[in-house]
Amino acid sequence: MNVVFSIFLETFGDPIGHRPVPASALEHYKDKLPIQLLDYWKEHGWCGYGGGLFWLVNPAEYESVVDSWIGGSTHDTYHLIARSAFGELYLWGENTGSILTIAAYHSRYFLSAPSANNEERDNKIQSLLMWAMTENIGLDLFDEARATLGDLASDEMYGFVPALMLGGSAKLEHLQRLNAEVHLILLSQMAELEPYELDDEDAQDE
Template sequence: MEELGPQIKKVIPSASKIEEYSGVLPGALLEYWRSYGWGGFHDGLFWITNPDDFSPVIKAWLAHVNIPKDSDYHVIARTAFGHLYLWDRQSGQTITISPHYSQIFTCPADSDIVSGNSDFSLKCFFSGQAASSLDFDDYKDKPLFKRAVKKLGILESDEMYSFEPALTIGSMPKLENLVKVKMVEQLVLLEQLGDVEVLHMDVSGHI
């Protein structure tokens, strides 16, 4: 967690809120909530989130995904550009939403989750969050985040960087097209602007 860098906009959830997610999310994540709360890292490039905030977003986006009825997905983290990481206690971090390109990435259930080791899986997820992979590249394959902060300012916890017009209706991923918007409202809107593409990623056969 310390490698994620200094924290911004930190909010420590109440003990009752943490208890509400006991048995739903990994114990390791709830310990992170107690110690670090919800907030941004890397100047707001990566955020640990309050899952409650994303209920309308999950409802909108997962209508297009064929998932088991007993699945219960929660957004546990997101990027400055609204890239969402979803967790299900039966399968782990198996759904990722890339809103600007109207894509949902799915992968098979995490073997550690299946064997009952959700804490290890959760720690692996967080340890793999490098700043270079969390950024959003422009049309010249150059990262946008630092330039977005300089132009638009650091995000609040309920904000994200988005493109105007949206990429799905013909815009280009350029700095001049970036705006700072309210996150939940924008994510719901982006789902409505184009056909959602579901891509299944399975790398197990290559490991």
């Protein structure tokens, strides 16, 4: 286990919703995703961390979500490799080695620089874990949401009802536990996906 993942586990504690990754999936994604990520899959499986705040996921289960958000609009093939409890999505660009971050709850995205080689790709995966540990991906609501609504299953997320893009407000009383795939696809249909502004403090810098 490398140092970054050790710190990640110390920060987020025991995983939830663990599912082992079959050998067929490791083989399928061998030349499509970073070696470091596949090593994490092999050792730790697909699961949630921080009580469900951050999830490493099976990309095959989110193909419809990726297609709904960016289908046909890019020159790369993207795989959703991780997500937050509130629908911040992390997509890996198979050809460029870039990470496309989509904040689904307000339809904004940020695209990292491409990777030149395998070392840079592995470093990007470790940077993603650091991002999850150090940024406010819980929107200052996660602990309250978990206490009020309960733990998320591996296919669930916390969603605002009404959605923020429809004028809803980011308050605990407007959160519900929802099916992640269904809600993420619904959010993709509400507003055009737009980039973060360069001076947006929420934009990911990798």
